Amino acid sequence: MNQISQISQTSLTNRSRTVSWDDPRVSAGRGLQMSGIDYLKALQAGELSPPPFGVLLDLTVETMEPGRAVFGVAPQEFHANPMGGVHGGVHATLIDSAAGCAIHSTLEPGEAWSTIDLHVNYVRPVAPGGAALRCEGVVVHKGRSICTAEARVTDAEGTLYAYGHITGRVVPLQAPAPSD
Numbered sequence: 001m002n003q004i005s006q007i008s009q010t011s012l013t014n015r016s017r018t019v020s021w022d023d024p025r026v027s028a029g030r031g032l033q034m035s036g037i038d039y040l041k042a043l044q045a046g047e048l049s050p051p052p053f054g055v056l057l058d059l060t061v062e063t064m065e066p067g068r069a070v071f072g073v074a075p076q077e078f079h080a081n082p083m084g085g086v087h088g089g090v091h092a093t094l095i096d097s098a099a100g101c102a103i104h105s106t107l108e109p110g111e112a113w114s115t116i117d118l119h120v121n122y123v124r125p126v127a128p129g130g131a132a133l134r135c136e137g138v139v140v141h142k143g144r145s146i147c148t149a150e151a152r153v154t155d156a157e158g159t160l161y162a163y164g165h166i167t168g169r170v171v172p173l174q175a176p177a178p179s180d
Contacts, residue, residue: 017078019056022049032173036107040064057093067139069101077128086126091153091162095120098137099149099166106142113147113168120164131155145170 027048031039042048044061053059057079063070071094073079081087096118103113126133137151147170153162 015077019052021052021055024049024051027051032112033109035109036104036111037064037066040069040101040105053093054097057090059094059097062134063136064101064105066105067102067142068137069098069105070134070136071098071101072132072134074132075126075128075130080128084128086128086130088120088122088162091122091126092118092120092164094133094135094153095137095151095162095164096166098135099151099164100137100168102137102139102149102151103142103147103166103168106139106147107170110173111170112173113170115166116169117167118164119166120162122162123160126161131157131159133161140165143170 027043027050030042030048034042039048041064043050044064050061054061058073058076060072061069062072073090073094075086075090079086079090096115100113100115107113133153133155135151135153137149140148140150147168148165149168150165151163152160154160
């Protein structure tokens with residue numbers, strides 16, 4: 001019996017995870033009427049339902065301030081890639097989330113934004129069950145239509161695992177046209 005067959009037969013067990021979430025359109029709709037920081041603070045306080053992807057990945061919100069956001073995650077087995085490490089998409093999601101919320105925190109009511117570029121540099125691998133990660137995002141530039149932010153994924157000791165930046169486009173929201 002080869003080593004792969006032996007591992008397959010001896011170490012594989014079924015696992016399951018149940019995830020529930022609320023309709024994200026409700027929170028998003030309420031958020032359109034608020035400043036970015038007020039919306040994010042309402043999410044953080046549990047006054048609005050969190051986005052489903054955050055629930056799915058077990059992301060935590062540590063800090064929401066104007067121009068700055070901090071997220072956390074405890075690497076779990078369900079974050080694993082085919083090689084057994086934490087999938088790089090978790091790092092990218094942390095960077096996009098923290099940097100993106102830092103940008104969102106600067107929006108006025110009636111403004112929205114969207115990531116148009118995400119760049120991630122991976123520094124070291126993360127193992128499921130390894131050190132809890134935190135990602136701090138900070139706005140670098142907020143213009144009328146283009147904004148940028150950077151973020152760093154570290155552990156409690158400050159060890160760097162990944163870093164990156166995003167560019168976003170700010171757009172005014174259109175009020176619905178009156179009906180006849």
